[in-house]
Amino acid sequence: MKRFLLWTGVVIGAAAIGVLIFLIRSTCFFGNHMYLPATCTEPEICTRCHETRGEPLGHAYSEATCTEPSVCVRCGEHHADPLGHVWLPATCTEPETCARCALTRGEPLGHLLSEPTFQTPATCSRCGFVEGEPLVPALADRTLNEMQIGEPVPYTTASFEDYGVDVTGTAEITDYRVIDGDEIFPAREGYEWRIVTVRLVFGGEDAQQNGVQSAYTFGDYYILDNSISHSEDEDGMRTFAADWYGMRVQCRQKTGKTLENDWYDRELRFSWEEGVQVPKGYDGVLFILYHFRLAENATRLYLPASEVLNDDAHVFRMK
Secondary structure: HHHHHHHHHHHHHHHHHHHHHHHHHHHHOOOOOOOEEOOOOOEEEEEOOOOEEOOOOOOEEEOOOOOOOOEOOOOOEEEEEEOOOOEEEOOOOOEEEOOOOOEEEEOOOOEEEEEOOOOEEEEEEEOOOOOOOOOOOOOHHHHHOOOOOEEEEEEEEEOOOOOOOEEEEEEEEEEEEEEEEOOOOOOOOOEEEEEEEEEHHHHOHHHHOEEEEOOEEEEOOOOOOOOOOOOOOOOOOOEEEEEEEEEEEEOOOOOOOEEEEEOOOEEEEEEEOOOOOOOOOOOOOOEEEHHHHHOOOOOOOOHHHHHHOOOOEEEEOOO
């Protein structure tokens, strides 16, 4: 009887242990939940009893790029379409470039260079890039006998009665001014007047006996193939061309007021104004005094600068 009871107790104990093991492994009776990890849309969920805890993680969206959409890095859910490229226009040195991702396509445009002028080097009309140097003025390497304002210089020319006789006096630029225009020198849009006051003084017997014949003309520091018109229009204007940023522009010359033209204290004096109308800022015009013998006669005054610019000619640059 005792043995029977002993085996019965063993069997019941083993069964109880089995049931306990079953309950632990197969149910959440003792609180031993088996939670699956939370997802973007679901909290942690027990695989046995479906009890939940916590909150869903929520989506973690990637940043959309030019070529890739915005998606959740956890679950792959689509959030937004690719942004697409934002193409910046091609430049002279860079192809079309995406402002977001720096991808490029095509080729740079290349520079669109102008021809160099006396004032500017070759310059790209798109970006302002410059290449090389401005053109070299015709007189850049030549030493000119330049006049300074208020400083008389010796001036030799022909006598009025005999072109073969030299008469020497002084020449001086007594004043220089720049104006838009006045009652003598009419204004013109985009142009300005450069006005010199010239004074010639001669003494001595040759001047007294034979008088003096002076000669002057206008030239250009940049070019030498220009010449001033011999004839005046009804407004007293003579024309000539100048080179301004690669364009030939029409300039005008006019003689202004006469201040002196007679004998004073045994000196023959001439003083007058000469004006030149040029584009605003232009600095190339030359006033040139030369020996009258080069002109041969009055019909050959206002000679081209290339014919009179020798070492004896006096030059004032109207700049």
